[in-house]
Amino acid sequence: TRAREIVASYDNLLPSVLGDDGLRGNLSLGSVPTGLTSLIPFAITSIKARFPDLHIGVTPGQTKELMIDLERGILDAAVITKPHVIPHNMRWRPISLEPMELLTSLNVAMDDPFEILATHPYIRFTRKALLSDFIDSWLQTKGIMVNDTMELENLEIISSMVHADLGVSIVPRRSVQPPNPLPLKHIPLGDDAPVRELGLMSLASTVKLRVLQEVETELLHAVKIGRFDPFPQAAD
Numbered sequence: 001t002r003a004r005e006i007v008a009s010y011d012n013l014l015p016s017v018l019g020d021d022g023l024r025g026n027l028s029l030g031s032v033p034t035g036l037t038s039l040i041p042f043a044i045t046s047i048k049a050r051f052p053d054l055h056i057g058v059t060p061g062q063t064k065e066l067m068i069d070l071e072r073g074i075l076d077a078a079v080i081t082k083p084h085v086i087p088h089n090m091r092w093r094p095i096s097l098e099p100m101e102l103l104t105s106l107n108v109a110m111d112d113p114f115e116i117l118a119t120h121p122y123i124r125f126t127r128k129a130l131l132s133d134f135i136d137s138w139l140q141t142k143g144i145m146v147n148d149t150m151e152l153e154n155l156e157i158i159s160s161m162v163h164a165d166l167g168v169s170i171v172p173r174r175s176v177q178p179p180n181p182l183p184l185k186h187i188p189l190g191d192d193a194p195v196r197e198l199g200l201m202s203l204a205s206t207v208k209l210r211v212l213q214e215v216e217t218e219l220l221h222a223v224k225i226g227r228f229d230p231f232p233q234a235a236d
Contacts, residue, residue, distance in 0.1 A: 023211050024053035030066040030078030031058060032129070034155045035198065038176040039096075040079065042222035045230065047214060054211065062153070063130040070201060077202040077212055079219065081130040086201075093200040093216050096175035096223045100135060100194045102187040103158070105165040113187050114144060121167035122146035126153035134194040135170050159184060172196055177227045 031040045036058070044056050059066075059075060066078040070090070079095065086092045102113045110116055117139075124146075125132045139146060149167050152158050158169050163182045173186065175198070200216050202208075222228065 023051040027056045028076045029058050030075045035079045038178045038228040042228040043218040046218045062128045076208050080201050082197040089204050091202045091204045095198045095219045098172035098196050100170050101173045103162050103171050104168045104185045107165050113189050117144050121149040123167040123169040124148050124151045131196045138194040175223045179229050
C-alpha cells in the first residue's frame, strides 16, 4: 500500500537525515540449518561489532517453512536456498553458490563417487529441505540407486554419522567453513553436480532495507573470507 511505502521510505532515510550511521532496534532473521554453524555467526559477529545497539534474533528452519514466516511477517528476512520460483512480493539477494559433494569417512578407500554411492549405506538430507530435491533429481538423472539408512536435517549430525563410518552422504560444500571441521573426505561429484544458491530473502515492501543491506554486506564478506574463526590466534 501507499502508506507502507511512505513508512518504508522514512525508515530507510532516517539514519542519513539524522546524520547517524548507527543502526539500532531488532531484526528477526531466519536461516537454513546449514548456515548456522559458520555463515550466520560470522556475519552477526561482524554486524554486532559495528552496530552494538542492533539486536538480531535468529530462527532456524527449512526454506519452505521460513518463506511462510516471511509472508506472515514473523521474520524480517531469511537466509535460504533459492526456491524454484521467487514470489513477486519478495526481494532476493544472492549470497553464495554451494556445489553438492560426497561426504565419506576416512576409512572409505575408493574415490569414485558413483561406486561409493552404489556400495555404501546412504544418509539422506531430510525431504523437508529444498536442497534434497536437487540431490534426488541428480541421483535420478545419473540412474543411481542408494541404500537409505537415515534421514537427517542437520549437517553437523550428518557429518558425525559419516565420521562414525555409518554411511555416506551428499551435502553442500559450505561457502564458509566452520572453525573445527571433522576429518572427513570431500569428494566432488563432477562438473554437472547439483548446486544450491544461498541468498537473503525478505518482503519487497520491507521497512528495514537499511539494516538488511548491512546484513547482505556482511554475509558476502563472510563468503569472501571463507572460514569462521571466532578466536583467531594472535600473531607471534
